[in-house]
Each structure stands twice: as structure tokens, then as C-alpha cells.
Amino acid sequence: MPYRPLRVLCCALLALVAGCTTVTPSSDRAGAAQQLTADQLRAAAVGDADLGPGYAVTVMTPGHETAQGADHETSDTAACQPVLNALAPTKATSGPIAETDLSVAPATGPTGSVYTGLLAFRPGRAADIQTELEQVLAQCGSFTSIGHSAGPAGHTGGVVRTRHRLTRLDTPTPEGADGATAFTLTNESGSAVLAQRALMARTGTVLAVFSTVGVGKDQPPAPDDRLVRAQVAKLLKAQQR
DSSP states (O other): OTTHHHHHHHHHHHHTTTTSSOOOGGGTGGGTSOOOOHHHHHHTSOOHHHHOTTEEEEEEOOOOOOOTTOOOOEESSGGGHHHHHTTSOOTTOOOOSEEEEEEEEETTOSTTOEEEEEEEOSTTHHHHHHHHHHHHHHHOSEEEEEEEEEOSTTOEEEEEEEEEEEEEEOOOOOTTOSEEEEEEEEEOOSSSOEEEEEEEEEETTEEEEEEEEEETTOOOOOOOHHHHHHHHHHHHHHTTO
16 A cells, blocks of 8 residues: 555654653543553454444554665754654654554445554543644644665665645544544655545543545545544543443
């Protein structure tokens, strides 16, 4: 899938500030939200039965992906470097305590598929990350990165310049969620323009990311509202036990 690196960056953006902010336990539902384990988070993910006919849910293996042999990219804007760092995390980079990734597609075909990433954090961290994400979106509307393409084994390819655009979108907060942030991420380099639209909904200690992709002139659609509402409801219920 040519858009896979974009959807990985979407979730990585949410964890890029881990370890850089002060945890405030009162940030997530006054500290009342339950911290979910990996098993609890997986159980709180939507399934075919939650959405009804017309949807197919596939569990995916979470994790960052980068092109083998590709060089780490450097931003021309220092404030935007964390966005690129998220693509190639180091061992020192801390992230969510649990993650579950899903692909939700209409039963009729892949068109309109929604990638859904669920990231569980310790109390307070989800609210901090949402605040930091808003700051990154405000500072990094447009920036360019410089890196190297993958070359033959043991060698570095040529210099690659990539123009990125991050655009914050106005969005209502889904019922049951504590907050929501929406944005588009566009890669304007190369022969094809790749664009991703994402909605991040914060429910207690969990961040749920819903994203769609558009290629060329096809603009990415808004994530399916039924999916968003069903997933937020399950996360809310899981943290109220």
C-alpha cells in the first residue's frame, strides 16, 4: 500500500511528545479514567458485530515502518523536527503503554477504508499529548525535509527533498469523548500527491486516531461517523468499569 507510511506518521504524531511534558493526573476525567492494559485495549476495539452489516474489521500489527536503507530526514524548521523524528523512533523514545491498530473497510471494497489506531497512556498523558499536537499543527503548516533514498546494500541513495503540509481542521467532539483534533497531512513531493485526513478523539486515557487517504486529485473523505461513535462508546465503557 503506497500510503502506509502516511498512516504510520499519523499515529506517530500523537506520541512524538512523550517524555517532554509534565503528567497531570487531573487532565483525563479528573483522574477517574481507568488505565487500560494491552488486553483491555484490544477488547475495547470495535468489531464487525459493533458496526453491523456493511463493514469489515481487520486487526493489524502496530508499529512504525520506514523504508529499509532510507536515511533519517532533517526538517528545515526546527519546531517541525519532532514530526520527522516520529518516523524513526530511537530506543529512548517512549510511547503508549498499549496499542491496537485496525483497518475498517466497507464490505463492498477498500474504497473508503478507515485506519484506526488506539493508543493507551497513563493518566494525564493523553490530554498532554493532545495539547502538544495542537501546538505542532499551529507551527508546522508547511515545511520541507531533506533525506536520502534507499540505495544498494551498504550504500546511500540520492538526496530527497519532500514538502509536507499539516492543516488543522475544525471538528466537533464526538459524544462521550473528552476532546477532538482533526488535521490533514499532505506529501507534495514526487509524481503523486498523497494526502491523509485524520481525526483524533481523546477518551479518558486513550487516544483513538481515525484516518483516511486520498491520492492525486482524490481528497481523503472524513472518517466514517458510525465507526467513530461506536469506537468512542466502547472506549468510554471500558474505562468506567
